[in-house]
Amino acid sequence: MKQLVSMEDLTNEEIYSLIETAIEYKKGNKPNKFTDNYVSNLFFENSTRTKCSFEMAERQLGLQEIPFETSTSSVKKGESLYDTCKTLESIGVDALVIRHPQNDYYKELEGLNIPVINGGDGSGQHPTQSLLDIMTIYEEYKDFKDLNVLICGDIKNSRVARSNYQALTALGANVKFAAPGEWVDESLDAPYVKIDDVIEETDIVMLLRVQHERHDGELSFDPHEYHEKYGLTKDRYNRMKSEAIVMHPAPVNRGVEIDSDLVEAPKARIFKQMKNGMFLRMSVITHILAEKEEGVIFDVAN
Numbered sequence: 001m002k003q004l005v006s007m008e009d010l011t012n013e014e015i016y017s018l019i020e021t022a023i024e025y026k027k028g029n030k031p032n033k034f035t036d037n038y039v040s041n042l043f044f045e046n047s048t049r050t051k052c053s054f055e056m057a058e059r060q061l062g063l064q065e066i067p068f069e070t071s072t073s074s075v076k077k078g079e080s081l082y083d084t085c086k087t088l089e090s091i092g093v094d095a096l097v098i099r100h101p102q103n104d105y106y107k108e109l110e111g112l113n114i115p116v117i118n119g120g121d122g123s124g125q126h127p128t129q130s131l132l133d134i135m136t137i138y139e140e141y142k143d144f145k146d147l148n149v150l151i152c153g154d155i156k157n158s159r160v161a162r163s164n165y166q167a168l169t170a171l172g173a174n175v176k177f178a179a180p181g182e183w184v185d186e187s188l189d190a191p192y193v194k195i196d197d198v199i200e201e202t203d204i205v206m207l208l209r210v211q212h213e214r215h216d217g218e219l220s221f222d223p224h225e226y227h228e229k230y231g232l233t234k235d236r237y238n239r240m241k242s243e244a245i246v247m248h249p250a251p252v253n254r255g256v257e258i259d260s261d262l263v264e265a266p267k268a269r270i271f272k273q274m275k276n277g278m279f280l281r282m283s284v285i286t287h288i289l290a291e292k293e294e295g296v297i298f299d300v301a302n
């Protein structure tokens with residue numbers, strides 16, 4: 001794998017390989033260290049989980065991070081994304097993690113000779129979130145075939161919905177959506193259903209954050225009404241199968257997408273998703289650098 005910008009670029013075999021490496025790291029198998037390699041994390045949109053778990057993963061792999069903050073960089077003088085990335089490539093950085101509000105920003109970077117790991121582009125793709133979600137599901141079910149997945153909420157503006165719909169469908173799951181009419185995404189070919197019609201037969205309830213920052217203030221939004229129609233209420237939680245799970249990429253709007261008391265309830269895997277994210281990001285970085293540097297995945301000395 002040369003880089004990771006979209007789930008559409010991964011075969012099912014590559015998805016399984018990335019997850020299996022992450023699970024080995026989680027079990028305690030030692031990663032190969034890349035102590036002579038440099039990485040920069042370029043976050044043009046806010047982040048807690050993605051940024052911090054990439055930073056943790058990079059430290060676990062012995063990578064040296066070249067700090068980059070948009071607010072103190074020459075981005076503020078109008079430097080283009082391409083020129084910023086070309087500069088980091090020129091000074092010897094080996095890989096870039098980028099989050100950017102523009103869909104498909106990575107297409108502008110195709111001429112560069114530095115791997116890009118997409119930490120989220122607008123409403124386009126969020127491949128490492130999708131992979132950590134798939135890892136979390138794999139740990140529960142070991143297979144994706146015929147799993148019933150319900151993705152609820154702001155489908156149209158969600159890179160998580162798009163990435164997971166594509167990958168989970170390719171892996172054999174049945175993906176359905178529940179969303180208010182204004183957040184329906186016609187470009188994704190999944191059926192739209194009412195949560196209450198399918199909650200009892202669903203294996204995975206995946207809630208999405210309401211993406212207020214992408215709504216341009218055009219919507220009048222009533223959080224209580226949204227919660228009652230599209231959120232995970234206690235009643236819906238109790239109607240789920242006993243072995244079914246609840247996922248959310250977070251940050252969570254408590255009391256909107258999910259009743260606050262359910263965020264750490266027994267069926268919830270929200271903080272497990274975050275824990276898995278660090279191991280999954282170690283796996284992605286390792287697979288890319290191992291190919292670039294002709295290195296290995298595990299520490300063969302231990």
Ligand code: CP
Pocket residue numbers: 046047048049050051120129249250251
């Ligand atoms: N899930 C996710 O991408 O969270 P952050 O925006 O905090 O990185």
